[in-house]
Amino acid sequence: MLVISFSYIAKYVLIFFLMYGGAYVFVKSICYKLSESVFIFCYMLLTTFGMLAFQELYHENFSFAAHFLIIGLSSFVHIYLPREKNYMAIFTVVLLLLLSAIQWLQLVPLVTPFGFGSDDIAAAIKMADGYFNGYELLNTLATIFFAVFLVLAAIFFVLAMIQDKQMHTRKKFEVQGAALRKTRHALVESKVYEEMANLVHDLKTPLVTVEGLVSLIELQMQAAHDSAAAAYFQRIENSVEKMKDMISEILDEHVKKEIEAAELLHYVTSHLALDDQFVQLHIHIEEPVPMIHINKIRFSRALSNVIENAVHSFAGKQGNIWIRVLTEQEQVIFSVRDDGSGIAEKDLHAIFEEGFSSRESSGLGLAFVRRVVANHGGTVNISSLKGTYTEVRIGLPMKKEPISEVYQHIGSER
Numbered sequence: 001m002l003v004i005s006f007s008y009i010a011k012y013v014l015i016f017f018l019m020y021g022g023a024y025v026f027v028k029s030i031c032y033k034l035s036e037s038v039f040i041f042c043y044m045l046l047t048t049f050g051m052l053a054f055q056e057l058y059h060e061n062f063s064f065a066a067h068f069l070i071i072g073l074s075s076f077v078h079i080y081l082p083r084e085k086n087y088m089a090i091f092t093v094v095l096l097l098l099l100s101a102i103q104w105l106q107l108v109p110l111v112t113p114f115g116f117g118s119d120d121i122a123a124a125i126k127m128a129d130g131y132f133n134g135y136e137l138l139n140t141l142a143t144i145f146f147a148v149f150l151v152l153a154a155i156f157f158v159l160a161m162i163q164d165k166q167m168h169t170r171k172k173f174e175v176q177g178a179a180l181r182k183t184r185h186a187l188v189e190s191k192v193y194e195e196m197a198n199l200v201h202d203l204k205t206p207l208v209t210v211e212g213l214v215s216l217i218e219l220q221m222q223a224a225h226d227s228a229a230a231a232y233f234q235r236i237e238n239s240v241e242k243m244k245d246m247i248s249e250i251l252d253e254h255v256k257k258e259i260e261a262a263e264l265l266h267y268v269t270s271h272l273a274l275d276d277q278f279v280q281l282h283i284h285i286e287e288p289v290p291m292i293h294i295n296k297i298r299f300s301r302a303l304s305n306v307i308e309n310a311v312h313s314f315a316g317k318q319g320n321i322w323i324r325v326l327t328e329q330e331q332v333i334f335s336v337r338d339d340g341s342g343i344a345e346k347d348l349h350a351i352f353e354e355g356f357s358s359r360e361s362s363g364l365g366l367a368f369v370r371r372v373v374a375n376h377g378g379t380v381n382i383s384s385l386k387g388t389y390t391e392v393r394i395g396l397p398m399k400k401e402p403i404s405e406v407y408q409h410i411g412s413e414r
Contacts, residue, residue: 001128001137008121009103009145016099019054020074021092023047040075047071065115066102073098077157082164090160097153104149107142109135203247211240256376258291261325261332268300269323272307278318279311286326290398294376302372306336306392309366313340313390331378331395338391343384351382369394 023046106117218233324335384390
């Protein structure tokens, strides 16, 4: 009797799994864009039609009470089971466990009055059990197996829910951690900038003192008529004046003025230290180039960072850097291209991120460039081929009026 019972359970679990599982997959493939209620309705309709067809084909009088119980439980699982990547595998396991539990319920004589176990084979097994054991064997054994499979299905379902909740919690923590790191970085940057602004502001006092003392010494030296000393004093005064301009513009980074591209490049390249480098610098400005509206100091620092990175790419070897200014798609483009070592493709996507660096540095240079360019309403892009070249293109919004004087070529070769 036990062998017949297990054979009965195995046979119809497989048959009903193909019926319910096939109907589920078929409806899901057709109604995946529809609402849950429409999906459940189509699923119930198709499985009921399949059960009726099975009844007509085999005439075994299967219980529709069990059928509706299976539909209800599998629909509940479908609605509440998390839609993760292993969803179908989990649903398959839970459906198999539920079918096994319901099939064992078919053999419990106590629930026969409720419409369970009305098919011919189940009725015959229960009749034999009643004759030989007074229904004690199946009432005990089938009930135990029903409870075991039902509990296993519930445990599996709950574990899937817990795992999904843990995954969502972990993702939430990751998002919160990223936001916290970003906020912490912004606070540190804000503090650093505040301290830098205070320091720059405090530099005004010693600069005024230096300027005054230089003027006094220059007056005392005028009697000596030393032309060389006068030239030195003039250079000192020019440097002090430039430092005062830099301090003024740094303290108010939002102050922007119109400037010619040629003047900007002359200012940037005059501060580059290329005397000990085997680098040739080529500068070309195409015509006509409009005036650009920028914060001279901050944009110069950004452009200097790009050029210095190009210089570092040669690692003390000989090379060329081409700086071009041109107009393109309503933008003034500053192109800095070198024939240095290039950048690995895997690093290109992270090159402008805070803290990224291929050298032993802070990794703030190119992040600063992107921030400054964005503050000017511009764009910055980089392209590179390892061992061949690197090109950084900075685009600024173009002014409508072109400059009156065209600079075909400025620059020098170092």
